[in-house]
Structures are given as structure tokens and as C-alpha cells.
Amino acid sequence: MFQFPLSVPRLILLSGAYLLKKLENNWENLLLRVKKLLFLLADLIYQLKILTYHSIMLTQIINAKILTPQGWLKDGSVLMRDNKILEVTNCDLAVIGAELIDAKGMYVVPGGVEIHCHGGGGGDFMEGTEEAFRTAINAHMKHGTTSIFPTLSSSTVPMIEAAAETCTKLMEEPDSPVLGLHLEGHYLNIKMAGGQMPENIKDPDPNEYIPIVEKWNCIKRWDAAPELPGAMQFGKYITGKGIVASVAHTQAEFEDIRSAWDSGYTLATHFYNAMPGFHKRREYKYEGTVESIYLIDDMNVEVVADGIHVPPTILRLIYKIKGVERACVITDAWHVRPVTVT
Numbered sequence: 001m002f003q004f005p006l007s008v009p010r011l012i013l014l015s016g017a018y019l020l021k022k023l024e025n026n027w028e029n030l031l032l033r034v035k036k037l038l039f040l041l042a043d044l045i046y047q048l049k050i051l052t053y054h055s056i057m058l059t060q061i062i063n064a065k066i067l068t069p070q071g072w073l074k075d076g077s078v079l080m081r082d083n084k085i086l087e088v089t090n091c092d093l094a095v096i097g098a099e100l101i102d103a104k105g106m107y108v109v110p111g112g113v114e115i116h117c118h119g120g121g122g123g124d125f126m127e128g129t130e131e132a133f134r135t136a137i138n139a140h141m142k143h144g145t146t147s148i149f150p151t152l153s154s155s156t157v158p159m160i161e162a163a164a165e166t167c168t169k170l171m172e173e174p175d176s177p178v179l180g181l182h183l184e185g186h187y188l189n190i191k192m193a194g195g196q197m198p199e200n201i202k203d204p205d206p207n208e209y210i211p212i213v214e215k216w217n218c219i220k221r222w223d224a225a226p227e228l229p230g231a232m233q234f235g236k237y238i239t240g241k242g243i244v245a246s247v248a249h250t251q252a253e254f255e256d257i258r259s260a261w262d263s264g265y266t267l268a269t270h271f272y273n274a275m276p277g278f279h280k281r282r283e284y285k286y287e288g289t290v291e292s293i294y295l296i297d298d299m300n301v302e303v304v305a306d307g308i309h310v311p312p313t314i315l316r317l318i319y320k321i322k323g324v325e326r327a328c329v330i331t332d333a334w335h336v337r338p339v340t341v342t
């Protein structure tokens with residue numbers, strides 16, 4: 001059975017075998033033997049590689065449909081050690097000594113990177129405590145998330161500081177799933193506040209955000225409404241520090257979005273939510289934030305893809321226009337505990 005080339009020598013041998021296959025009509029007998037030999041050697045290298053794993057505890061998922069960068073792999077297997085993937089192969093022969101998990105034809109997909117999430121399992125990142133962070137993160141890790149950017153709703157500076165301190169501590173732990181802090185606000189349009197706490201919402205203030213950014217390296221993303229005074233200066237400053245600027249809770253129209261793009265904003269927060277689409281004012285028609293974001297080809301969008309925040313037809317439209325390269329799905333989950341549905 002053909003197996004994925006897993007090492008350079010094996011790849012060379014397999015390439016040689018296939019090349020000879022093309023020529024075998026002319027030099028049938030000799031080349032057939034050489035080809036068989038090359039396949040045997042390639043297989044031997046693979047088996048030797050597997051043998052080197054035998055001294056350690058292995059887990060192997062077999063009989064799965066595995067999503068790989070090259071597409072779906074049927075009847076393959078995933079070989080793991082200490083919960084880390086050693087390799088993915090289309091060979092589902094059991095490795096001697098490995099603990100087997102039979103996926104029974106189910107899907108095996110890469111873990112989720114959660115870029116917008118307020119909490120879970122009863123813990124909210126706004127609490128700022130280690131306990132709240134660990135509770136929320138563990139709840140998400142149980143359901144397919146492997147790394148996470150904890151999100152704060154519009155907060156006061158002391159709340160941001162408390163969360164940043166906890167986030168920094170957790171990020172320093174070995175193999176930490178925490179990749180950085182996401183601040184959703186508090187520089188938002190009050191008219192589009194939605195579930196954000198209005199008492200914390202204000203215009204961007206450099207005297208406030210510069211010291212925060214200078215002090216806390218853990219902040220990786222900060223959202224704002226582009227139409228607010230100072231929002232362009234804010235976007236330029238934070239993106240200059242390597243922080244992603246995202247358009248959120250806004251009434252921005254095309255000129256605002258184009259200026260935002262020029263000032264470093266590259267993402268739209270929970271696309272379609274807390275932002276207007278095409279609308280009328282008296283007898284005149286106006287593009288909304290949504291259409292404006294579509295018009296900036298390279299602007300990325302994140303979507304709460306639950307079929308409720310955005311209906312399935314619109315999800316298809318987003319996929320059609322932005323594609324997989326420019327769209328990602330998020331939970332935007334709150335602190336509530338999951339329930340078991342039977």
C-alpha cells in the first residue's frame with residue numbers, strides 16, 4: 001500500500017520507483033525488480049522509523065477520516081505521544097505496542113484556535129483571576145479548542161490590568177494554550193454597544209491605551225469603532241506595536257472602513273453583528289459596514305457560525321466572497337456552563 005513519504009530518503013526512493021514505473025514497458029524485467037526493491041527499501045525506512053517509537057508510550061487513532069492540509073484522508077491513522085501528534089499517515093496498520101483508538105469512520109480534525117471568547121464553564125475572563133481563566137480555558141479545551149485568545153468585554157483599566165497579569169502568567173507556562181489577550185473595547189460606538197457595558201465605553205484615549213500597551217506584551221488584539229475621534233491614531237499606534245486592530249461595535253460606512261484599513265485595521269469583529277448592513281435614510285440608500293468590509297478584498301472577518309448570529313445563507317455568502325483565507329469562525333462564548341443535550 002502506498003504511504004505518505006515521511007522522510008527525505010523515502011521520498012527519493014518512492015520517486016525513483018515511480019520514475020521506473022513509467023519506463024517499465026521497455027525494460028520490463030530488470031526495471032520491475034529494481035522498482036520492487038526501491039519500494040521495499042522505502043517501506044523498510046518507514047518501519048525502522050516506527051520501531052524507534054516503540055520505547056515510548058504511543059496512542060494511535062485508526063479508521064478515521066482525517067482532515068489534512070492536502071484534504072481528507074480516509075482510512076488513515078494519527079500517531080501520538082504525550083498528547084502530541086508524531087505523524088499522520090494513510091496507513092492504518094496498527095503500530096505494535098500503541099494504545100489503539102478506533103474512530104469508527106468518524107472525522108479527526110485539527111484543534112480549534114479560538115480568537116474571540118469571553119469565558120466558559122462558569123468562568124469569565126473579565127473576572128481577571130487565575131481561577132476564572134483556568135475554568136474557562138479548561139471548558140473550551142474539552143470541546144476541541146487547543147489554543148485560545150481570552151477576550152475581555154469593555155472593561156475599566158484596573159480590570160484590563162488584572163486580566164493582563166493573569167494572562168501573562170498563564171502564557172509563560174510550558175505548552176500553554178493561551179496565546180494572548182484580546183480586548184473587545186472599550187473604544188466602541190455606544191449606539192452599537194449590544195452586550196457591552198455602556199458605562200465603560202469611551203473614545204480612544206492615548207493617555208490611557210499607550211501605557212497599557214507599553215506595560216503588557218500579552219495584548220495581541222484590540223477592537224475599536226473606526227468612526228470615533230482618535231480611532232485612526234489608535235489603529236496606527238497598536239498595529240505599530242504588533243497588535244491586531246479589529247473593527248467592532250460600529251456604524252462605520254465605506255470611507256470610515258477605507259481609512260481604518262489604511263490605519264492598520266485588518267479584521268471585522270463578529271462580522272454582521274453590532275454593525276449595520278445596507279440601509280435607507282429617508283429616500284436615500286447607504287452601504288453599511290458589512291458591504292464596506294466586503295469591498296476591502298484583504299480585510300479578514302470572524303463569524304459566529306452558529307446559524308443564529310448569522311443565518312446559513314449568509315454564512316455561504318461570506319464563504320463565497322471572503323473564502324477560507326479571509327474568514328474564520330469563533331464562538332464569542334460567554335461564561336455560561338455547557339449543558340448536556342440528550
Ligand SMILES: [Zn+2]
Pocket residue numbers: 116117118151184332
Ligand atoms: Zn465578544
